[in-house]
Amino acid sequence: MANVPITVAHGDGIGPEIMAATLHILQEAGARLDMETIEIGEKVYLRGISAGIEPSSWESLRRTKVFLKAPITTPQGGGFKSLNVTTRKTLGLYANVRPCVAYHPYVDTKYPGMDVVIVRENEEDLYAGIEHQQTDQVVQSLKIISRPGSEKIVRYAFDYAVRNRRKKVTCFTKDNIMKLSDGLFHKVFDEIGAEYPDIEKEHWIVDIGAAKLADTPTAFDVVVMPNLYGDILSDVAAQIAGSVGLAGSANIGTGAAMFEAIHGSAPRRANQNLANPSGLLLGGVMMLVHINQADVAERVHNAWLRTMEDGIHTYDIFQEGVSKEKVGTKEFAAAVVERLGKGPEKLKPVSYQAAPKQNVTSAAKERPKAKKDLLGVDVFLHWSAGSPDDLAKALGKVSVNGVKLHMISNRGVKVWPEGMPETFCSDHWRCRYTANQANAPVSHAQIVELLGQISAQGLDFIKTENLCAFDGVRAFSLEQGE
Numbered sequence: 001m002a003n004v005p006i007t008v009a010h011g012d013g014i015g016p017e018i019m020a021a022t023l024h025i026l027q028e029a030g031a032r033l034d035m036e037t038i039e040i041g042e043k044v045y046l047r048g049i050s051a052g053i054e055p056s057s058w059e060s061l062r063r064t065k066v067f068l069k070a071p072i073t074t075p076q077g078g079g080f081k082s083l084n085v086t087t088r089k090t091l092g093l094y095a096n097v098r099p100c101v102a103y104h105p106y107v108d109t110k111y112p113g114m115d116v117v118i119v120r121e122n123e124e125d126l127y128a129g130i131e132h133q134q135t136d137q138v139v140q141s142l143k144i145i146s147r148p149g150s151e152k153i154v155r156y157a158f159d160y161a162v163r164n165r166r167k168k169v170t171c172f173t174k175d176n177i178m179k180l181s182d183g184l185f186h187k188v189f190d191e192i193g194a195e196y197p198d199i200e201k202e203h204w205i206v207d208i209g210a211a212k213l214a215d216t217p218t219a220f221d222v223v224v225m226p227n228l229y230g231d232i233l234s235d236v237a238a239q240i241a242g243s244v245g246l247a248g249s250a251n252i253g254t255g256a257a258m259f260e261a262i263h264g265s266a267p268r269r270a271n272q273n274l275a276n277p278s279g280l281l282l283g284g285v286m287m288l289v290h291i292n293q294a295d296v297a298e299r300v301h302n303a304w305l306r307t308m309e310d311g312i313h314t315y316d317i318f319q320e321g322v323s324k325e326k327v328g329t330k331e332f333a334a335a336v337v338e339r340l341g342k343g344p345e346k347l348k349p350v351s352y353q354a355a356p357k358q359n360v361t362s363a364a365k366e367r368p369k370a371k372k373d374l375l376g377v378d379v380f381l382h383w384s385a386g387s388p389d390d391l392a393k394a395l396g397k398v399s400v401n402g403v404k405l406h407m408i409s410n411r412g413v414k415v416w417p418e419g420m421p422e423t424f425c426s427d428h429w430r431c432r433y434t435a436n437q438a439n440a441p442v443s444h445a446q447i448v449e450l451l452g453q454i455s456a457q458g459l460d461f462i463k464t465e466n467l468c469a470f471d472g473v474r475a476f477s478l479e480q481g482e
């Protein structure tokens with residue numbers, strides 16, 4: 001079989017040592033790779049390249065579409081962009097996959113038997129980075145959840161479960177509060193889940209789900225989440241498995257993928273032949289599966305499990321009475337190489353070879369466009385000259401034919417008409433205008449006229465949000481108290 005081109009970056013701190021160990025094991029195991037090396041990280045940042053990667057390196061990544069990356073050091077001080085975020089966004093790496101496994105009794109853990117895979121949406125949600133200060137008192141960060149983005153990640157999670165013979169996929173959202181955004185993610189989970197009748201499905205509200213995950217991780221298998229919850233809970237899951245230094249991670253896109261350890265460059269441990277290469281090695285195993293070298297992936301992973309089981313441990317996981325031999329990075333790699341062809345006797349061996357093929361697809365289904373009706377507009381004002389009734393009075397001078405002021409809210413609570421005097425009001429107001437007749441349409445021209453008149457009254461409008469219905473279904477939230 002032909003070699004597969006990959007791009008390799010040796011990184012900073014312990015990066016070069018753990019990458020050398022990883023590549024040595026992969027090559028001895030028979031990985032069919034053509035490697036291109038690029039430089040990333042500290043030296044590149046310090047040359048004044050704020051992204052930490054040379055423009056020419058993108059050519060290699062675009063060519064190979066497979067990136068095995070050692071950890072890097074982000075220099076102290078401002079102005080440096082996160083290389084991970086840049087790579088993720090540039091290459092469209094929409095899925096972050098992080099297996100969190102306990103290796104009891106060989107590695108200390110609170111949860112023997114824990115074997116959870118967190119599949120985190122990687123591009124959307126609050127990480128879109130669309131933020132604005134709108135008034136003296138209020139800033140806003142937009143949470144973007146798209147149907148295609150949700151479909152891609154949810155399908156990836158189910159396909160991953162099939163390929164890895166997992167039994168259950170759990171979804172975490174907060175759709176009791178964010179009924180539209182998290183509600184869409186949950187709905188897509190239900191729709192796509194229905195295509196996988198052999199996989200058990202469940203949904204948890206993220207707060208109680210997170211508590212359950214931290215308390216009884218053995219109750220979970222594959223867990224799929226929007227970006228922010230996934231960011232937080234993948235760290236929690238890796239930490240409670242007891243194996244932060246052992247966990248690998250994959251960032252998967254439609255066209256490209258990046259594989260790494262979850263830990264950083266641990267600069268204080270560098271150049272001493274101390275570091276544990278296991279996290280990067282297991283990232284490498286995920287890479288081999290991704291490039292259809294499941295045979296090699298299996299050989300490496302099982303030899304690594306045997307090494308763990310034989311008590312050949314680096315300093316970070318060494319336990320008196322449990323471990324047999326404390327070794328350095330190079331000796332650990334040699335121990336894994338020695339065990340190639342063997343598997344664990346007590347831990348569960350892995351098997352990737354006979355697995356059904358995973359579809360890595362963009363998976364967003366073509367859908368007919370819905371009928372969209374414009375039913376009104378929320379006009380947001382920066383205002384601090386009195387009570388809600390005073391604001392309603394000031395807006396009383398605004399008169400656009402066919403449109404009326406329906407309600408005013410502040411921080412999501414209705415304050416006019418019939419507000420409560422106890423409600424705290426900031427300087428950020430939402431004024432909801434709808435048609436005079438219930439559910440009648442409103443036009444762009446009416447909205448433009450409305451804004452013109454509001455401005456003419458000396459009121460500072462800061463943004464508008466159109467109120468729509470899609471196929472006759474209301475597509476905006478009601479206020480608390482509305």
Ligand code: NAD
Nearest residue numbers: 070071072073074245262263264265266267275276277316
């Ligand atoms: P870290 O993960 O590098 O190290 C924390 C501690 O964990 C280390 O002091 C060390 O004791 C231990 N450790 C981590 N990996 C180990 C290994 N493989 N073997 C043995 N011990 C290990 O976290 P940090 O100290 O917060 O960050 C150091 C640098 O790494 C920072 O510059 C940070 O920005 C960067 N970082 C990079 C990545 C990445 O490239 N993906 C991720 C996280 C942090």
